[in-house]
Amino acid sequence: MTRYHVSATVNGDEIDFLCEPEQTLLDVLRDELHLTGTKEGCASGDCGACSVMLDGRLVCSCLVTGAEVGDCAIETIEGMADGERLHPLQQKFLDHAALQCGYCTPGLLVAAKALLERNPDPTETETRYWLAGNLCRCTGYDKIVRAVLDTAAEMRGE
Amino acid sequence: MTTFRGANCGLGAKPVCSVFTDTGSNATEGSGGVEMRYEAPETMKAAVALLASDEHGRVLAGGTDLLVQLRADTIEPSLVVDIKKIDEMCAITRENGGFRIGAAVTGAELGEHEAFKSVWPGVVEALELIGSTQIQGRATMGGNLCNASPAADSVPAMIAAGAIATIEGPDGRRDVPVGEVATGPGRTSLRAGELVASFLFPEQAPRTGDAYLRFIPRTEMDIAVVGAGVCLTLDDSDVCVAAKVSLGAVAARALAPEAAAKALIGTPVDDAALAELSRAASAAAQPIDDKRGTREFRIQVTGVMARRAAETALARAKGA
Numbered sequence: 420m421t422r423y424h425v426s427a428t429v430n431g432d433e434i435d436f437l438c439e440p441e442q443t444l445l446d447v448l449r450d451e452l453h454l455t456g457t458k459e460g461c462a463s464g465d466c467g468a469c470s471v472m473l474d475g476r477l478v479c480s481c482l483v484t485g486a487e488v489g490d491c492a493i494e495t496i497e498g499m500a501d502g503e504r505l506h507p508l509q510q511k512f513l514d515h516a517a518l519q520c521g522y523c524t525p526g527l528l529v530a531a532k533a534l535l536e537r538n539p540d541p542t543e544t545e546t547r548y549w550l551a552g553n554l555c556r557c558t559g560y561d562k563i564v565r566a567v568l569d570t571a572a573e574m575r576g577e
Numbered sequence: 578m579t580t581f582r583g584a585n586c587g588l589g590a591k592p593v594c595s596v597f598t599d600t601g602s603n604a605t606e607g608s609g610g611v612e613m614r615y616e617a618p619e620t621m622k623a624a625v626a627l628l629a630s631d632e633h634g635r636v637l638a639g640g641t642d643l644l645v646q647l648r649a650d651t652i653e654p655s656l657v658v659d660i661k662k663i664d665e666m667c668a669i670t671r672e673n674g675g676f677r678i679g680a681a682v683t684g685a686e687l688g689e690h691e692a693f694k695s696v697w698p699g700v701v702e703a704l705e706l707i708g709s710t711q712i713q714g715r716a717t718m719g720g721n722l723c724n725a726s727p728a729a730d731s732v733p734a735m736i737a738a739g740a741i742a743t744i745e746g747p748d749g750r751r752d753v754p755v756g757e758v759a760t761g762p763g764r765t766s767l768r769a770g771e772l773v774a775s776f777l778f779p780e781q782a783p784r785t786g787d788a789y790l791r792f793i794p795r796t797e798m799d800i801a802v803v804g805a806g807v808c809l810t811l812d813d814s815d816v817c818v819a820a821k822v823s824l825g826a827v828a829a830r831a832l833a834p835e836a837a838a839k840a841l842i843g844t845p846v847d848d849a850a851l852a853e854l855s856r857a858a859s860a861a862a863q864p865i866d867d868k869r870g871t872r873e874f875r876i877q878v879t880g881v882m883a884r885r886a887a888e889t890a891l892a893r894a895k896g897a
Contacts, residue, residue, distance in 0.1 A: 423615060440657065443644065449603035463645045467711055476685060483715070484637070484642045487659055488617040530710065544837075551797045552709020569794040 423486040429454070430498030438485035445469045447485035448495060456525045460554070467553035470526035477533040479552075496525035499532065501515050501525035508532055508570045515566035519557035527553045531567045539575055543568060593648065619727040619789070621666075621745050621774060625660055629747045629770030631656040636772050638666075638681045639715035641708065642724040658772075665774060666719075674780030677743075680719025680773045697778060698893060699787030699806060700887075703734035704777040706791060709798060712834065719773045725759040725830070726800075730832045732759065733806035733823035740778050746771035761829040785810040786893025790886040791825070792878050794869075801826040802870040805858065805882035807890040809841055814897070817841045822854070822887075827862035827879050834861035837883060846891045854887055855880035 420438040429452065436451045445462075448454045448471070460468030462481045464478070472494035482575040499506045508531050511517070518524045527550065534541055534549045541549065546567050555563060605893035612632070618624045628634045634656035637643055646652045660666045667680040669690055676693050684704045687693060694701045707716050707730050721731045722742065735755040742755050747770040758773065760766050767773070787808035793799035804825030812818045836857040844850035864875035 421612060421614065440613045441647065442741070462648060464641055464708070464712055467709065470711055473714070476683070477711050478714045479711045482640050482712075484615065484640065484657075484659075485615070487637070487640075487661070489617075533710075549710050549796065552711045 425485060425489045427488045427490065428492045430494055436485070440484065440486055442485045443487050444471070444473070444483040444488055444493070445480040445489075447488075448480060448493075451485075454495055454497050458522055458525055460522070460526075464554050465552075465554070466523070466526075468523050468526040470529045470553065472529065474534060477530055493553060494529070496529055499528060507530065507569065507574055508535070511566040511570040511573070512563070515562045515569065517558060517562040517566040518555075523553060523555040523557075527555065529564060531563075531570070534567070535571055535574065539571060541568070541571060611655040612651065613654060614656045615659065616656065617662045619662045621663055624660055624663060624772060625745055625747060625770055627656065628659050628772060632769060634658055636660055636688075636719075636723065638717040638720040639683060640720075641712050641716045642720060660719075660772065663797055668845075669774075672777060676778045678718065678776045678778065680722075680775055681717050684713040684716050687718075693778075696781055697738055697787055699789045699808065699890065700731065700734045700738050700740075700778070701790075702799055703789035703804075703806065704731045706730045706789075706873075718776060722755065722758050723767070723773055724764055725761070725763050725765050727759075727762055727829055727831070728801040728804065728826040729759070729831070730789065730791060730801055730804055730825065732756075733804050733825040734787065735776065736823035736833050737789070737806035737808040737821045738778055738787055739808070739821060740776045742773050743775045743777060744771050747772045747824075752777070756823070756831060756833050759830045782810045784812070784894050785819075786890040786896070788886045788889035788893065790882050791887070792870075792882055800869065803827055803862075803864075803875050803878045803882050804831075805879065805886045805888040806882065807841075809846065809887065809890050811846075811891075811894045815845050817844055817846050817850075822858060822883060824858060824862060824879055824883065827864040827875055832861055832863075834858065837861060841887065846887065851884045851887060855884045858883035 426435050438447050448457050458468040460466035464479045464482045471480045474491050530553050583896040633654050635654040637657045637659040661681050666679040668679045670677045688705050718731050721729045740755045741752045742758050744751050789806045791801040791804040806823045808821045809817050810819040820841040824832045840853035840857045859876050859880035862876045862879040863871050866872045
């Protein structure tokens with residue numbers, strides 16, 4: 420069995436891991452690095468539960484192989500809070516009850532953070548289109564969208 | 578026992594990915610009894626040599642189709658060649674007044690390229706229709722073309738734009754029109770060891786506009802039931818002097834019906850010309866019945882999509 424030695428950065432930390440060519444970045448994060456905040460939903464790029472940042476791009480980690488990420492910077496949900504202090508999006512998701520079962524939440528938070536970094540003042544339509552690849556079967560999305568827009572307003576100082 | 582095999586497939590000089598081979602007797606082999614090997618060459622020549630060495634090799638660009646097929650066991654390649662470490666594959670450059678787009682350039686990167694977007698908005702809107710934000714971060718035009726789905730959104734837009742695919746292979750480089758690459762569902766005209774390296778969008782004539790439209794039963798995140806790409810050029814008196822029309826999802830591969838283009842050429846793209854375009858596009862469609870649309874529905878919608886895409890292309894040509 421061939422295993423590939425990969426060096427990358429995860430949430431700012433330099434890490435090394437061994438992976439098989441069939442393993443996805445999602446498999447590596449969860450099974451090799453034990454970062455289980457990133458979830459597997461569909462494993463086919465449809466649901467967004469496994470969303471992470473790869474070199475500044477929002478991607479589905481189920482559609483990236485572990486062997487591909489050599490020298491890449493990866494950001495996961497585990498890197499979002501600053502120690503015990505929640506990211507404003509995390510706090511607003513709580514305030515707005517923008518989750519029920521919580522399975523889609525890590526992916527939605529990572530995706531929403533990517534949106535606000537690119538666009539600090541998104542419209543509701545822009546927010547809904549940006550998050551169209553993150554499926555939630557509990558909330559009906561409305562509370563999620565409100566939480567994101569409220570976070571954006573707060574971060575703009577309004 | 579682990580032995581170092583020494584293949585360095587990382588970026589630059591620093592080895593970031595090395596290969597280890599476990600020679601233990603209980604090694605689990607890849608599906609189909611053949612172990613899958615991952616390679617990330619840094620030169621086109623090395624990529625071609627790898628693909629030529631293994632008839633069961635596959636190219637990995639964005640992986641948004643390949644990884645799904647691997648997971649579903651619909652393919653069992655013994656070799657995956659990641660082309661994203663090859664600079665040319667990921668570059669957007671100017672060439673003789675046109676643009677050369679690497680086959681591994683992502684939808685997100687092309688959508689952020691203001692110069693390309695202002696010249697070829699139809700190509701960009703087609704590529705950006707593919708999947709979610711997450712998919713856009715990875716998906717490529719090279720992959721969209723070589724996956725060879727009849728419903729590929731970027732393909733009719735590229736055909737309408739007159740894009741040329743530059744193919745690298747064991748016998749060197751060759752250029753073919755994009756419309757000649759896919760030959761049917763999942764099939765291409767690429768020969769053993771060949772891969773699409775880039776696309777050339779030739780210098781655009783003044784007063785040219787392009788557009789792509791597709792029909793899906795919802796707003797986002799779906800596969801085209803019908804797709805239509807139109808590119809047209811006007812003279813100073815607003816008469817159409819050149820046009821290309823391409824239709825997706827209504828045949829085994831994207832079509833480029835001459836009669837549809839001829840319906841526009843020599844006209845001011847008025848109601849009569851658009852009606853003729855619509856008729857010609859519907860007449861060219863040879864769709865199947867499936868869960869996403871009946872044959873009859875697709876034939877009708879083909880004419881509607883072609884007409885609406887032409888109207889957008891016309892407005893863009895007048896504004897250009």
